[in-house]
Amino acid sequence: MSDPITLQILGSGSSGNCAFVRVGDTRLLIDAGISCRRIEQTLASHGESIENLSAILVTHEHSDHIRGLKTLLSKYPDTEIFATRGTQIGSERLVEAAQSWTTIKAESPFEIGEVRVHPFKLSHDANEPTGFRLDADGFSMAFATDLGVWNNTILEHLSGCRVIILEANHDLDMLRAGPYPAYLQKRVASSRGHLSNDQARSLLSRLPAPRPEWVILAHLSAKNNAADVALNEVKKALKPEDTTRLIAAGPKPAAPFDVARLATPKRPAKTPSQGSLFSTSN
Ligand SMILES: [Zn+2]
Numbered sequence: 698m699s700d701p702i703t704l705q706i707l708g709s710g711s712s713g714n715c716a717f718v719r720v721g722d723t724r725l726l727i728d729a730g731i732s733c734r735r736i737e738q739t740l741a742s743h744g745e746s747i748e749n750l751s752a753i754l755v756t757h758e759h760s761d762h763i764r765g766l767k768t769l770l771s772k773y774p775d776t777e778i779f780a781t782r783g784t785q786i787g788s789e790r791l792v793e794a795a796q797s798w799t800t801i802k803a804e805s806p807f808e809i810g811e812v813r814v815h816p817f818k819l820s821h822d823a824n825e826p827t828g829f830r831l832d833a834d835g836f837s838m839a840f841a842t843d844l845g846v847w848n849n850t851i852l853e854h855l856s857g858c859r860v861i862i863l864e865a866n867h868d869l870d871m872l873r874a875g876p877y878p879a880y881l882q883k884r885v886a887s888s889r890g891h892l893s894n895d896q897a898r899s900l901l902s903r904l905p906a907p908r909p910e911w912v913i914l915a916h917l918s919a920k921n922n923a924a925d926v927a928l929n930e931v932k933k934a935l936k937p938e939d940t941t942r943l944i945a946a947g948p949k950p951a952a953p954f955d956v957a958r959l960a961t962p963k964r965p966a967k968t969p970s971q972g973s974l975f976s977t978s979n
């Protein structure tokens with residue numbers, strides 16, 4: 698089987714988070730924190746559609762992760778949504794149909810088409826937030842955003858993944874000097890807030906081999922971070938032998954990119970490139 702795996706970031710950051718993943722005929726959306734119209738338009742521009750989605754996985758109930766769901770479910774009521782019970786309860790304010798969702802639990806993997814989904818617990822100020830590791834034949838990818846701290850369990854779930862979507866929310870100095878009031882700064886920096894560039898770097902430095910091919914920095918704060926600041930900090934975690942490509946996701950839809958499903962031949966060791974693939978809007 699040589700079908701590529703497709704990943705497209707439709708939006709990342711506090712203005713809305715949404716990603717599309719396709720593995721063969723299995724099509725998933727991770728969160729729907731942007732408008733239904735933008736999801737429709739972005740998917741359509743690459744020949745995909747909401748009707749063809751296998752499911753939507755929801756990480757937690759904050760509006761930047763579920764903003765588009767109410768409209769989406771009213772237009773496409775058959776869409777399958779998977780979320781923890783806590784996320785469902787938290788979403789009911791915004792999404793009336795939350796009761797009909799499929800309940801999942803951290804550390805209870807399940808299958809959607811050809812993807813094995815492994816939810817894992819995150820520390821964040823939401824009811825029952827999770828990250829997701831997606832495993833398919835010859836391929837693993839993980840989503841870990843909206844977490845105040847990382848631990849060994851999270852590290853294990855990210856280990857061996859070829860693609861990691863990792864939060865690098867803020868630069869601590871920019872947060873302290875930035876426009877947020879003290880209580881909000883405290884919340885963001887707390888163990889139930891968001892991962893800083895420093896924390897993302899330390900997580901990445903601890904990942905065992907095989908190291909990821911792609912690390913996509915996500916959920917960057919528009920006020921307390923900048924793509925070059927995040928990339929410069931996190932790249933310190935890369936070892937000379939790493940071939941990891943490090944890029945930063947932006948708030949606007951990025952072009953989809955394909956990753957070969959089966960192990961690709963080793964690239965010659967070279968300085969990791971810091972592409973702007975995910976910061977260019979289309
Ligand atoms: Zn959140």
Ligand SMILES: [Zn+2]
Binds near residue numbers: 711
């Ligand atoms: Zn968020």
